[in-house]
Amino acid sequence: RSFGGETTITATLFPGDGIGPEIADSVKEIFNATQVPIKWEEFEIGKTIDPRTGSFLTWESMESVRRNGIGLKGPMTTPIGKGFKSLNLTLRKELGLYANVRPCLSIPGYKTRYDNVDLVTIRENTEGEYSGLEHQVVKGVVESLKIITRQASMRVAEYAFHYAQTHGRKRVSAIHKANIMKKTDGLFLQCCREVAEKYPDIVYEEVIIDNCCMMLVKNPSLFDVLCMPNLYGDIISDLCAGLIGGLGLTPSGNIGDNGLALMEAVHGTAPDIAGKNMANPTALLLSSVMMLQHLKIQDKADQIHKAIMKTIEEGQYLTRDLGGKSSTSEYTKAVIGNL
């Protein structure tokens, strides 16, 4: 992939539901103002189950991401009830999005208990505790299967080290509980070790998950890139988001084969404020910046990123969740003003 100044790229957009459409509008406006060479192919969540995906996400929308190789996604609620497959999990599975990447950086203008957090969580996104294999053994005894494969572990470990190398990061920590799950987490570690040998310039270490969580709350600067199985990644990425202020401020990217990438805001759909022009679009905006970085449109990525940071630092046009009084569109306008 390479882009000249004039090329227009087509990207798939899932605004999602709840506050999704409003925050997606914010991205679109800011991209327009920045003259980002992107054309959106937009898809709503379907109203009925598409038998080809087994979920409310249509086959056409999946085809669009596959064709474009790049997409952006707002929050989506999975309807509650039997037989409704999680939309997020459907996307990960259908598109083979094997790595979830969440850079977690302190936002200078937003004060939390932690300064200068700068780490990246890389989560295996397809297996582990998310196998969906569960059953009742006898009455009152149920079991879930955690599946770890060499293939998926190698793939995410390769990604983590490659990411570290191409992003100027110095250390990869594999997070595990192999003292208890000797075989599953043991295989995961073995794969990380094998890959680590190919990257002699990157420090490799292994940290037990409980200890990792304690160290993260005591001193997050001990970490750089964290690579881990699915559930640990789910837990630790949210913990890290908490360090810098929460999911409303953290971008996320899902990576598949051949550079396929779907960036997403991982916060909820906030139905209570949906449609009220109150939502904070920052997580989706930062995810769109990640998308531009992935596409190597670095100048636009930097320009938008700086404008967001400046707007938060100035603090005059913050949304309510950040302690301000501004609407989504006022905040968006302020970011555009800072471009």
Place this chain on the structure above:
Amino acid sequence: RSFGGETTITATLFPGDGIGPEIADSVKEIFNATQVPIKWEEFEIGKTIDPRTGSFLTWESMESVRRNGIGLKGPMTTPIGKGFKSLNLTLRKELGLYANVRPCLSIPGYKTRYDNVDLVTIRENTEGEYSGLEHQVVKGVVESLKIITRQASMRVAEYAFHYAQTHGRKRVSAIHKANIMKKTDGLFLQCCREVAEKYPDIVYEEVIIDNCCMMLVKNPSLFDVLCMPNLYGDIISDLCAGLIGGLGLTPSGNIGDNGLALMEAVHGTAPDIAGKNMANPTALLLSSVMMLQHLKIQDKADQIHKAIMKTIEEGQYLTRDLGGKSSTSEYTKAVIGNL
């Protein structure tokens, strides 16, 4: 169980290895100085595997805890290598210690990023991801079984609500990932709900583990008692320990049937400083205070607890891990001076 002023209670003591014996000495000295009516029955970790326990812990030492119903344990290293069963896990299993309880309170004299943390984690201690059931399915594909039973879940839920009620606590949060592990964590939640109905005065809520970790780092005062399956408890109890300064400052208790209780310091054996009179005995001391509370020797518990807090607050005789320069015995002497 009830104790008159004159009755002497026999309690089992496992000093453990590494710094264990030194910090156990600190407890013994402080108990002597406070005239706590306890006689210790002390056991070392065996030098060979006892076939009756399958570990380095002797059958006689297990019998002692069963007979006395109460014990205190320092840190123990499990020798590394195939076929060595974890000493900690052996104790939990042999003695049926089904609940792990860790009160997590800010220590006024020890500053962290968090003030006024005051919560208790209650962890199912016998099953879940710790089943030890793992195998290779085919080459490159391994699985671990997570087992959740109605019996163990009811037992720990009952314990959590009973604990909340008898300790003046207002809320129990069940921590889970039942949106993914619908059957196993689903059964755990169902048991918590059933028990919650018997405690109408205690607020009951359910929190997904990833969200829980985020909320804990953002605002731990949202929580009171947290009740959860084994691995989540392992992770969250360490995270919470991190909030108040680490495992060197957190007590822990393991509870079994008929009031059986084994309190323990959950930090490591710190072989690098073992035997050097440098270790911080606070976690084991606070665990011994928990032991006295469990035995309803409340006056002595309070007396020792206050003396520890005062010593840390005064800050003149802290061990190195807390930024001081004192030895284990100087710190111990200071606590005795503050009794």
